[in-house]
Amino acid sequence: MSETCRLSRNPYRLVKSFCQDTGLGSLLKTTPRKETAMKLTLTIDPTVTETTVTIIAPKVNSEVRAIQALETDSLGRIIGTRGSDATVLDVRKVLAFFTKNKAVYARTANGDWRIKQRMYELESSLAASDFARISQSEIVNISAIENLDLSLTGTITVHLKDGSKFFVARRHLSTFKKKLGF
8 A cells, every 4th residue: 555645845945955954955055046846746655665766857957956966975985095094085075086097086185095986986976966077087076176277279177176187078078067057
């Protein structure tokens, strides 16, 4: 036997309320321009073994991205090693992930730490609203961007708060611009 309830609420308020209740308030970075109603269907079925969320929308907008970010922020913490030292890294404090000599590193304010995850694993696990893939070998934390250098040739240089810089590959240029909103 299953129970279904339907309610109409503003999707941004719904996600905002959930994020604040669960301590994920950092996922909310933008306010939607237009408040629209959203239909939410909750089905309680004791025979189901795995919770499933389905989003049906006319396009991917800030509300959909915020909801997606709730599910994709599954890393939380990762283990970084440097020589004989190992530390637990808070993913939100990582400035960038990059590869060097076939190894993956996390750049933090305390330096570079080698991690075991592969780039494709990081890309699929990191919060979509907080991180952006800028090349085959680099993922940057959007909140760690100090400024962008837009050249006349169409390339973008990303300067991070620690002074490091990364270059956006042409292949990732359009998705990077869309993620930043220009």
